[in-house]
Amino acid sequence: MRAYQVRAGGGLALTELPIPDPSAGEVLVKVRATSLNARDRLIVSGTYSVDARGRVPLSDGAGVVEAVGDGVTRFRAGDRVVGTFHPTWLYGTFPGWGELRGTQLDGWLSEYVVADQQSLVPVPGALSFEQAATLPCAALTAWSVVSGTGPDDTVLVQGTGGVSVFALQFARLAGARVVATTSSEHKAGRLRSLGAMDVVDYRATPAWGARVRELTGGGATRVLEIGGAGTLEQSVEAVALGGQIALVGNLAPGDGMDVDRFFRRAASLRSISVGSRGDFEQMNEAIDRCALQPVVDQVFSFDRAPDAFARFAAGGHFGKVVISH
Template identity: 50%
Template sequence: MRVYRPEAGKLVLREEPVPEPQRGEVLVRVRATSLNYRDLLILDGDHFTTGPGNLVPVSDAAGDVVAVGDGVTRFAVGDRVLNAFHSHWIAGRLPDTLVGYGNGQDGWLTEYRTVSEQALVALPDSLTYEQGATLPCAAVTAWTSLDGVRPGDVVLTLGTGGVSLFALQLAKARGARVVATTSSAAKAAKLTELGADTVLDYVATPEWGKAVLDATGGRGADRIVEVGGPGTFAQSLIAAGTHHAEIALVGFVGRGGAAVDFMDLFRSGATVRKIWVGSREDTEDLVRWLEARPIEPVIDSVHPFERADAAVEHFRSRANLGKVVLTHA
């Protein structure tokens, strides 16, 4: 089988034997994968790792079960599946130890992958492989970030990355009002098309936290899907107003930024909740939701498996608006 492994920061295509599923495992023929920001960090050596440096990258995939090991009961040959982002977090509280794809164990940028039957979720017929492959990290992160959001709540999303776009779509499906930020007119138009009620240009309006307050009559956001980290957190606190909003702390795409003022934090009364993507149960809940209330994942471009390098460079350029997907078929 063909499989990619990193060497000196580059992806190298290699030939390796097709693995055989052991007891409790299934063999998946990978049909599509999608890229996330963490994949670039791992390739660049800028993300924590708990395994060797030549692990197969990429955490998100969809495909077909082509063989099963002894004792497997959850899936059969021919079933369509996607993976849960965390292979050992089934439900409930976050485990003490997590082993991530690409940084702790081999990921999914391969033609075949054996995995525990417990680490997979059924892919409904309503989703293509390419759409299914966009769900495990970005969509589930958005889903858990919005837990408890009610109709009429104000949700703030930042930028046009995968998590933010899914958060916008899911928040609108929940009946929320969405304020979104971006830095380009073209991306602002896409955010509006997806349902954003207010779009703010964070370059033209660097004090966009105050602009969120103005756009909501002083109320601020009830839920902030905070993907920027140090680059945006200070403004997110201002956007939270003073009515006990929740900030879902997702990532750290923005590396620089103003220091957080303690009094802004104190006055906001905001709750900060770290998001660790989600469990298999969260993934299953999201898939059931999508079957009942379909939304179409925003896919920017699809690249063939043989051109994973081109997909990575396109994603690295940040010119994309939506998920960058590789098709393995």
């Protein structure tokens, strides 16, 4: 089978590998689509915290069950499946990092993948493989961030990457008001068309936290923190009294936050690590029920996987960059 591996020094090498055999409890999946996340960009460029040279990259993929090993009860040949980001976090609170695809385990950028049956869920009925491949990391992270919000909430989402666009969509499904930030006027229009009530340009308005407070009459009750150290100060300014900042990303270097101001907000700071399989199943029920359509920026063919990474690295994308296998 054809697969890409991470080159020493960065980049992708297309290679031939044997099709793996499923052992007991495992499933062989013919991969139909994958999607990119910020972590994959770092892994493939050789700048991630874990050395992934020689690994097949990508944590997120969807496909069709081709064969099952002994004792498999969750799936049979022909089922449409999508992988979980944390292969062994099934339910409950975060059990620890374990081994993840793309770093300690081979990922999905391959024609076939072998996976433990417990690390897969069915594709939500109406979604294509390309749409389903957007779900494991970005969508589930957004679901975890927005979880528990409702019509009395205002959710602030930062930027227009995969996580933020899903968070906007889930917050709107929950009936929450959404305020978004972006650096692009064109993307601002797309955010509004997805239901963002207000959009602030974080480059033109460096003190965007105060602007969000103004627009919302007191701040956002839930903040999706994408920038990390470089944006936390503004997020603390933007968060409502008693609100929550969900720490997800670290795209912007900086000095962190003013702890005194954070105390004065009586806010909470919660770090997110995607979510469990149980969370994924609940999210998929909501996606089905509400016919949610993931926002796919562009689909590249398997042969053009390096171009998909280039599109992602350039930062012009809105939503998810996908590879069709």
